[in-house]
Amino acid sequence: MMPMVYTVYGFAIFFMLAFVVVWSIHIIALAYSKWKLHRTVDRSPPEQPYPGVTILKPLTGVDPNLFSNLETFFTLDYPLFELLFCVEDEHDPAVMLVNSLMHKYPHVDARLFTGGIRVGVNPKINNMQPAYLAGNYPLVLVSDSGIRMRDDTLLDMVQHMRDDVALVHQMPFACDAEGFAAVYEKVFFGTSQARMYLAAEVLRINCHVGMSSLARRCALEECGGLAAFGDYLAEDFFIAKEIVSRGWKMRVCTLPALQNSGTRSVGALQARLTRWARLRIAMIPTTTLLEPLSECLPLGAGAAWAAGQLLGAEPLPFFLVHVLMWFLSDWLMLRSVQNGSPPFTKVQFLVGWIWSECCAPFILFAAFFNPEISWRTRSYRLDWGGKAHELKPKLKF
Known part of the structure; x- marks a missing residue:
C-alpha cells in the first residue's frame, strides 16, 4: 500500500510543479511582450552606414x-x-x-x-x-x-x-482578416505560440521559426x-x-x-500545426512528451487532481478557476501582440479560443500516430534527430 501512496503523491507533486512552471511562463511572456513588442523604430541617421x-x-x-x-x-x-x-x-x-x-x-x-x-x-x-x-x-x-x-x-x-x-x-503572427479561420489563426499565434516564443527568448531556448x-x-x-x-x-x-x-x-x-x-482555412491551419508537431517529435522527442502539459485543459485537469491529493482542494472549482485565468491571460497576451484590440469581438475570441484549446491535444496526438509529413505536393518521413527522407508518390492504377 505504501508504494502506491508514494506513487500517487509523486505524480501529484509532478503535476503541481508543472502547473507552477507553466504559469511562470505565462507571467514571463506577458511581461516581456509589454516591454519588447511594438517599440518605435529609430529612423534617425546612424553613426555608421x-x-x-x-x-x-x-x-x-x-x-x-x-x-x-x-x-x-x-x-x-x-x-x-x-x-x-x-x-x-x-x-x-x-x-x-x-x-x-x-x-x-x-x-x-x-x-x-x-x-x-x-x-x-x-x-x-x-x-x-x-x-x-x-x-x-x-x-x-x-x-x-x-x-x-x-x-x-x-x-x-x-x-x-x-x-x-x-x-x-x-515572432510569427497574422494580419487582420475576416472569417473564423482568421480568428483561429490570430488566436493561436497571438496566445499559445506567442507565449512559448517570448518565454523561449527570455530563457534563451531555441524556438526559432524561419x-x-x-x-x-x-x-x-x-x-x-x-x-x-x-x-x-x-x-x-x-x-x-x-x-x-x-x-x-x-x-x-x-x-x-x-x-x-x-x-x-481551419483545415489548412490544423494541417500546418500537425506538421510542426511531427517535426518537433522527431527533433526533440523527450521535450515533446511533456508538451501536453503546456496546454490549458490537460494541465488544468492534472493540477486539479493534484491539488485535491496534496491540498484537499475541490478539483472542479480549481479546474474552472484555472481555465478562467488562462482565458484572461490569453486575452491580455493577444492584445499585447496585436498592439491594441483584435479585429473581432470578445465573443468571437471566446469561440476561437475554445476551439484552439480543444483542438491542441488532438493535433499533438495526430502527429504522434501518423509520422508522415505532407508538404505541398511532396511527402516525407523523418529520422530521430530531424533528418528527412522524401517518399516516392504511390502509383495509381
Whole structure:
C-alpha cells in the first residue's frame, strides 16, 4: 500500500510543479511582450552606414494576396538591399507576377532565379540555393511568400543585429482578416505560440521559426551555408542551433511577422500545426512528451487532481478557476501582440479560443500516430534527430 501512496503523491507533486512552471511562463511572456513588442523604430541617421541586406523570397504558386505582400518588399524604408526571388518551376504563375513588380519598381535591385539547385530533400533550401550563392551583402533575410512587411520592419531587424548577434527573427503572427479561420489563426499565434516564443527568448531556448529571419552570411558560412541544412525540413531550427553553438546569439525583434495568406482555412491551419508537431517529435522527442502539459485543459485537469491529493482542494472549482485565468491571460497576451484590440469581438475570441484549446491535444496526438509529413505536393518521413527522407508518390492504377 505504501508504494502506491508514494506513487500517487509523486505524480501529484509532478503535476503541481508543472502547473507552477507553466504559469511562470505565462507571467514571463506577458511581461516581456509589454516591454519588447511594438517599440518605435529609430529612423534617425546612424553613426555608421547600415549593412546591405540580401532578401531571399522563395515562391511556389500564387494566392490572392501574393502581389500585395511582395509589393511591401519593394517599398521598404532601408538604404541598401537586393530582392532575390526564387521559383522552382520557370512556368510557375509567380514568375509573371514577379516580373510585373520588377517592371513597376525599376529602381529596386531585384532579380529572379528559377530552377533551384538540389542540395538535399528540403525544397525550400533547393529553391533558394542559386539566389543565396549570388547574393552580394553580409546580411541575408529569408522571408516566406505569405509575409507582409511594414516599411520599417527591415530597419527594426537590422537594429537588433548587435556585434555578438548573428540571427534576428520575427515572432510569427497574422494580419487582420475576416472569417473564423482568421480568428483561429490570430488566436493561436497571438496566445499559445506567442507565449512559448517570448518565454523561449527570455530563457534563451531555441524556438526559432524561419518565416522571417535575418542572419549574418559569415555565420551561415561557418555552418556550411544553406546547403548544409538541405536534409532537414525544419531547417530554421537547425540553423539557429548551429549558429548559437558557435558562440553567436539570436534575438527576436520588435515587430511580429505578419502572415497574410490569401487562402485561409481551419483545415489548412490544423494541417500546418500537425506538421510542426511531427517535426518537433522527431527533433526533440523527450521535450515533446511533456508538451501536453503546456496546454490549458490537460494541465488544468492534472493540477486539479493534484491539488485535491496534496491540498484537499475541490478539483472542479480549481479546474474552472484555472481555465478562467488562462482565458484572461490569453486575452491580455493577444492584445499585447496585436498592439491594441483584435479585429473581432470578445465573443468571437471566446469561440476561437475554445476551439484552439480543444483542438491542441488532438493535433499533438495526430502527429504522434501518423509520422508522415505532407508538404505541398511532396511527402516525407523523418529520422530521430530531424533528418528527412522524401517518399516516392504511390502509383495509381
